[in-house]
Amino acid sequence: MAKPGVSAAAAGELKNELQRLVREIAEEDDGQIGTYEEAARVLAALKQVTFAGSGGPNGTPRSPLANRTRTDERMDSASVPEHFRCPISSELMKDPVVLASGQTYDRRFIQEWLNSGNRTCPQSHQILPNTILTPNHLVRRMISQWCIEHDTYDRRFIQEWLNSGNRTCPQSHQILPNTILTPNHLVRRMISQWCIEHDVSLPPLDNEQDEDKGLITVKEKNVLDGLLQKICSPSSVTEQKRALSELRLLTKCKRSFRALIGENDDAISQLLAVPSIPELSADPKVQEDTVTTILNISINETNKKIVGDNPQAIPFLIDALKAGRIETCSNSAAALFSLSALDSNKLKIGELGAMKPLIELLEQGSSSAKKDAGSAIFSLCLAHENRARAVSGGVLGVLLKAITDRSLVNESLAILALLSSNQEAIEEIAETGGVPCLLSIVRESSCARNKENAVAVLYSICMYDRKRLREVGEEEDSNGIISQLVQNGTSRARRKAAGILDKWKRTLRLHYSC
Numbered sequence: 429m430a431k432p433g434v435s436a437a438a439a440g441e442l443k444n445e446l447q448r449l450v451r452e453i454a455e456e457d458d459g460q461i462g463t464y465e466e467a468a469r470v471l472a473a474l475k476q477v478t479f480a481g482s483g484g485p486n487g488t489p490r491s492p493l494a495n496r497t498r499t500d501e502r503m504d505s506a507s508v509p510e511h512f513r514c515p516i517s518s519e520l521m522k523d524p525v526v527l528a529s530g531q532t533y534d535r536r537f538i539q540e541w542l543n544s545g546n547r548t549c550p551q552s553h554q555i556l557p558n559t560i561l562t563p564n565h566l567v568r569r570m571i572s573q574w575c576i577e578h579d580t581y582d583r584r585f586i587q588e589w590l591n592s593g594n595r596t597c598p599q600s601h602q603i604l605p606n607t608i609l610t611p612n613h614l615v616r617r618m619i620s621q622w623c624i625e626h627d628v629s630l631p632p633l634d635n636e637q638d639e640d641k642g643l644i645t646v647k648e649k650n651v652l653d654g655l656l657q658k659i660c661s662p663s664s665v666t667e668q669k670r671a672l673s674e675l676r677l678l679t680k681c682k683r684s685f686r687a688l689i690g691e692n693d694d695a696i697s698q699l700l701a702v703p704s705i706p707e708l709s710a711d712p713k714v715q716e717d718t719v720t721t722i723l724n725i726s727i728n729e730t731n732k733k734i735v736g737d738n739p740q741a742i743p744f745l746i747d748a749l750k751a752g753r754i755e756t757c758s759n760s761a762a763a764l765f766s767l768s769a770l771d772s773n774k775l776k777i778g779e780l781g782a783m784k785p786l787i788e789l790l791e792q793g794s795s796s797a798k799k800d801a802g803s804a805i806f807s808l809c810l811a812h813e814n815r816a817r818a819v820s821g822g823v824l825g826v827l828l829k830a831i832t833d834r835s836l837v838n839e840s841l842a843i844l845a846l847l848s849s850n851q852e853a854i855e856e857i858a859e860t861g862g863v864p865c866l867l868s869i870v871r872e873s874s875c876a877r878n879k880e881n882a883v884a885v886l887y888s889i890c891m892y893d894r895k896r897l898r899e900v901g902e903e904e905d906s907n908g909i910i911s912q913l914v915q916n917g918t919s920r921a922r923r924k925a926a927g928i929l930d931k932w933k934r935t936l937r938l939h940y941s942c
Contacts, residue, residue, distance in 0.1 A: 442474040445566055469532065472511040473570045512571050515551050516541060524568050525561040529554045532564050543727045543769075545762045545803050547839070555838045555877050645684070652688055656698050665707045669714060672702060676717045679724035686728040696725070700740045716756040719748045723763035732766065736773040742780050749785040757789050758797035765804035771811065778814040784821045790836075791826045798830075802839035806846060815850045823847075824856050828865050838878060841869065845881035848888040858889050858896050867900065871909050880921035883913055887924040890931055901932040 450467060514521045514534035523535040529549035533541075541550060542559050549556060595604050655678075658664075658671035678685045689695045699721060708714045722741060725731050735741045742764070749760040764782055767773045782804075789801040805823065808814045824847070827840040847853040857863075862885070869882040890897040904910040913925035 442470055442566070442570070446470045446474060469511045469567070472509065473567070512567070514538075521567070521571060524564040524571065526564050528556045528558050528560060532567055535561060540727070543766060545765050545800055547803055547806070547842075555842055557842075557877075648682075648684060648688055651678075652685070652692065652695070656692075656695060659702055660698050662705075668702065668705070668708065669711070669717075672699075672714060672717045672721070675699070676721045676724065679721050683728070686725055686731065689725050690728055690731040690734050696722075696735060696738050696741065700738070700744055703744070712753050712756065715748055715752055716759070719745065719752065719756050719763060720759045723759050723766060726763055726766040729769075732770050732773065736767050736770060736776060742767070742773075742776055742782070746777075746780055746782045746785060749782065749789065754794055754797055757793060758800045761786060761789055761797065761800035761804045765800065765807050768804065768807040774808055774811040775813060778808055778811065778817050783808065783814065783817040783823075787818070787821045787823045787826055790823070790830075795835075798836050799839065802836060802843065806839065806843050809843065809846050815847055816852070818843075818847065819850060819853045819856065824853060824862075825860060828857070828860065828862050831865050831869065837869070837873075838875070841878050841881035841885075845884045848885045851892075854885075854888050854892065857885065858893050863889060863896050863899050867903050867909070870913065871903075871907060876918050876921070879913060880918045880924075883910070883917070883921050883924045883928070887927050890928050894935065897928075897932060897935060900928060901935070904929070904932065 446467060508520045512520055514524075514537050515531065516533060516537040519534070521532075521534040524532050525535045525538065526532050527538060527549055529552050531549055531551050533550075538550075538561065547556050547559070548554060597604060652675075655671045655675050658667050659675070661667065679689065699718060703709055703715050703718050722735060722745065726735050745760045745763050748756050749764070752760060764777055764786070768777055786801045786805050786808075790798050790805065793801060805818060809818055823843070827844055830836045830840045831844075844857070848857075857866075866882040866886050870879050870886070873879055873882070886900055890900055900910065910925045910928055913921050914929065915922075917925060
């Protein structure tokens with residue numbers, strides 16, 4: 429059981445955080461849904477701390493079974509407070525982080541969600557303005573406190589206890605069904621944080637990539653070596669294709685296999701050599717399996733640089749994007765998006781000519797392929813050098829058509845808002861009927877983020893084009909949609925809308941004073 433002073437301090441910290449969130453909700457007109465949900469999470473945590481003593485909320489004594497020892501990986505899922513579980517995995521969070529939407533997730537699961545090409549919040553479905561993950565120190569401390577109350581042990585001491593022949597839990601005296609010790613990464617991180625704050629030395633915490641490498645077994649190394657030998661062997665085309673298909677499956681399902689390929693200096697080059705084998709070069713299934721394996725490999729953060737630095741990898745993906753089947757094109761776009769998480773890869777991908785085929789896929793692909801292409805284009809355009817490439821490649825017409833057709837609206841508006849810093853893009857949007865299209869979003873859309881992105885583009889247009897400013901001003905005079913955004917939009921939408929109104933009023937004053 430936790431000491432009363434510790435619980436009291438935790439409760440006080442939670443109350444302060446709850447007061448801050450409630451004050452933010454009360455004062456902000458455009459409060460994010462994440463703020464409300466975070467307040468609910470903190471309130472639930474406060475309830476848990478307040479009534480986590482000797483009894484429940486009604487003073488009911490806790491069952492002796494409530495004190496049984498367990499590690500965080502083997503705890504009865506029903507015993508874990510709901511607000512300590514990751515919304516994706518429903519498991520106790522080890523490294524809680526806050527997404528741009530304000531939702532809290534376990535880092536490993538939300539990173540996997542983002543690495544898979546998703547750019548929305550899994551809970552609120554909001555389009556994410558960025559993929560920054562901010563540590564949620566408050567929730568992490570609360571989970572740590574909860575774990576301490578439910579007893580975990582230091583490996584060195586418990587291993588010594590077991591090595592002495594004991595087969596019972598030192599605290600509950602329960603007979604152990606096995607002696608498996610599961611690493612408690614959460615508590616280790618908390619101890620590491622405490623040591624940093626108190627200037628105490630502690631061996632550095634293994635990061636997730638090191639954890640992946642730690643999962644690799646000798647058997648898996650032998651399996652990979654065997655598959656690569658079959659892939660490179662000219663003796664049997666059937667065996668080559670079967671080995672490639674198996675490698676695709678293993679890299680999809682096993683983190684350790686993705687890490688293992690990154691450790692093998694020749695694995696990626698051997699893999700990329702397969703589609704150039706004469707007997708396999710015309711086989712669309714071979715191309716798809718190779719592209720998808722590269723996609724799977726690139727999910728591993730360390731592998732992004734390894735794949736990007738391979739001179740064959742990005743050109744191969746671009747070729748597949750141009751000439752592959754739709755599933756191959758989609759996975760190629762997803763792989764380019766994954767690799768573009770590194771700034772150095774963004775520039776390489778743009779310089780090697782990926783933008784044009786990505787735009788074509790955005791225009792002509794299936795629904796899922798368009799989303800993969802849109803995510804890749806957005807990520808690439810985070811590098812300023814690629815924005816001109818996107819504009820010259822014809823992306824603006826494709827985006828405006830998608831918005832007009834009300835297909836892929838969220839992604840298209842996000843890309844347009846990103847390109848609105850490019851003067852050539854703004855001029856083309858204005859000249860090709862973009863203003864009515866954007867005004868229709870501001871007028872009709874129920875999505876605050878879409879309204880924000882639309883008015884951000886309109887602001888950039890109105891700052892240089894008086895004719896389009898008059899068009900927006902007349903819409904405002906008729907329907908008041910810009911004024912409504914000033915009152916009810918997001919913080920950014922309010923600023924942009926207010927800027928448009930100010931420019932319009934100054935233009936009117938100048939007109940009447942002449």
